[in-house]
Amino acid sequence: GAGVSQTPSNKVTEKGKYVELRCDPISGHTALYWYRQSLGQGPEFLIYFQGTGAADDSGLPNDRFFAVRPEGSVSTLKIQRTERGDSAVYLCASSLALAGGYNEQFFGPGTRLTVL
Template identity: 95%
Template sequence: GAGVSQTPSNKVTEKGKYVELRCDPISGHTALYWYRQSLGQGPEFLIYFQGTGAADDSGLPNDRFFAVRPEGSVSTLKIQRTERGDSAVYLCASSLGQGGSETQYFGPGTRLLVL
């Protein structure tokens, strides 16, 4: 079966613009996670969904970042008024449930470059 997919794979935008990043989790996975990875560093947690609701959004850096998962499947990460510091790889992962031992399956990421 298909793994986690993310679109676009690369996005170049200008400072101040709005961007949307999409994640398609593995079918049947109820939990979905967004992470951000800056160059040379490990991923940092942004937000996770259990079903349609954001169960923990404590990692979102500020109110320019927002994510939705309206039908409990596909999720969109939205960034308003992008800044150069937002440039990073945005990774999405999904897991079957939200238990602590559930394996998270990662997508290939979206590389965002803000000029």
């Protein structure tokens, strides 16, 4: 079956612009996560959705970052007034929501965002 897909695969934008990154999770996965990964670092948690609601947004760095998942499937990560420091690979993952959270996460290939 299809895995997690993310679009676009690459996004180049100018400082100050607005960008949207899209994630299509595996069908039937109610849990969805956004991470970002800088070069030489591990993924850094941003936000977690359970269904349509953001169950944990403690990783969002500031109010320029926002994510939605209106129908409990596709999610969009939105970044306003982009800064050069936002340049990174943005990874999306999905999982089944198992009791106790003992769930493997399935990652997409990521969107490489470059802010000039």
